[in-house]
Amino acid sequence: MKFVDEVRIEVKAGDGGDGAVAFRREKFIEKGGPSGGDGGNGGSIVFEVDPQLTTLLDYRYQQHHFARAGGHGLGSDCNGAAADDLVLKVPLGTLIRDEETGELLADMSQPEQRVVVAQGGRGGLGNINFATSTRQTPRFAQDGTKGEHKHLVLELRLLADVGLLGYPNAGKSTLIARISRARPKIADYPFTTLVPNLGVVAYKDGLSFVVADIPGLIEGASEGVGLGLQFLRHVERCRVLVHLVDLSAVVEGRDPLRDFDIINKELARYSPALAAKPQVVVANKLDLPYAREALLPFVAAMKKRRVRVFPLSGATGEGVGAMLDAVAQVLYAKPEPPVKKKAVAKQKVAPRRQVKAKAQAKKPVAARKKPATKAGKRKGRA
Numbered sequence: 001m002k003f004v005d006e007v008r009i010e011v012k013a014g015d016g017g018d019g020a021v022a023f024r025r026e027k028f029i030e031k032g033g034p035s036g037g038d039g040g041n042g043g044s045i046v047f048e049v050d051p052q053l054t055t056l057l058d059y060r061y062q063q064h065h066f067a068r069a070g071g072h073g074l075g076s077d078c079n080g081a082a083a084d085d086l087v088l089k090v091p092l093g094t095l096i097r098d099e100e101t102g103e104l105l106a107d108m109s110q111p112e113q114r115v116v117v118a119q120g121g122r123g124g125l126g127n128i129n130f131a132t133s134t135r136q137t138p139r140f141a142q143d144g145t146k147g148e149h150k151h152l153v154l155e156l157r158l159l160a161d162v163g164l165l166g167y168p169n170a171g172k173s174t175l176i177a178r179i180s181r182a183r184p185k186i187a188d189y190p191f192t193t194l195v196p197n198l199g200v201v202a203y204k205d206g207l208s209f210v211v212a213d214i215p216g217l218i219e220g221a222s223e224g225v226g227l228g229l230q231f232l233r234h235v236e237r238c239r240v241l242v243h244l245v246d247l248s249a250v251v252e253g254r255d256p257l258r259d260f261d262i263i264n265k266e267l268a269r270y271s272p273a274l275a276a277k278p279q280v281v282v283a284n285k286l287d288l289p290y291a292r293e294a295l296l297p298f299v300a301a302m303k304k305r306r307v308r309v310f311p312l313s314g315a316t317g318e319g320v321g322a323m324l325d326a327v328a329q330v331l332y333a334k335p336e337p338p339v340k341k342k343a344v345a346k347q348k349v350a351p352r353r354q355v356k357a358k359a360q361a362k363k364p365v366a367a368r369k370k371p372a373t374k375a376g377k378r379k380g381r382a
Contacts, residue, residue: 016144
């Protein structure tokens, strides 16, 4: 199946039905009054996640999607039929944007998620709704509203925990085939991988994570050289990047350290947030003798940058376990608990009455004033 990760489509929600102008006409009933029914609501455009889909190929050939309009109101108090919503299925991880404004309308990142992107029109009211005591025969009704009309851009971003990066023919496809059940095309020439591949890695203790293998990057990819950066969107959701460095490139006159810097430079040009993600650096193709000779200089140079290198051979499986342990350590690392501040014991402030009572208790008996008696007051007045 052809892999398509970006399409442009046109959607149009259904218009609402018009209200009816009708009057009741029955035998032996004079002046039956208005009986026009309401129009039905138009169908909306609804996007729904389908876990079975992995591409937007269907929308490459069918680019126009229109929901049905609501039925018009009828006489005898009959309302028009409401139209059904038009449900469009998309793969998990699809972004829906407005092509004109660039606004993100929905991020379909949850299974069975449903989002209304274009709202259907509302049905108009029939003349029965406008009858009053002073206007008993209204000869008008309300028209239905128009459904929303939009031009959309659907962009698929694969949901993966780990992304594999590196130069073309660095061994990414061989590695994902080694650690998962994915079976991508593997050959001894560059740009073997033309579309991203996904694989599920069964780790220890029942844990697992999803790995995405994207086509190789080269110098000038941000300017469209090679396959460009069109597939980097698929690793923007990844929590950790595995950067594969081809040690056998020394035979072709390339420096592994320079290759490492070029890939990071292209990542920074595409997205600074992507370049800032944690990386596990892997020195690949140790099964080749000249690659082992280039390992020590590369490890020494990366050690000066305080970056740990994991030697690995995707062909033989050497070093794969240590690499997976490093990836799992980043994925399942528990956040450090916040440091609790020591509570400072507050001194209890005694009420003023208690302070005064203690101060009087400390004074000598002679210093205490005796309260004057009523008799003494009378003698003084005499």
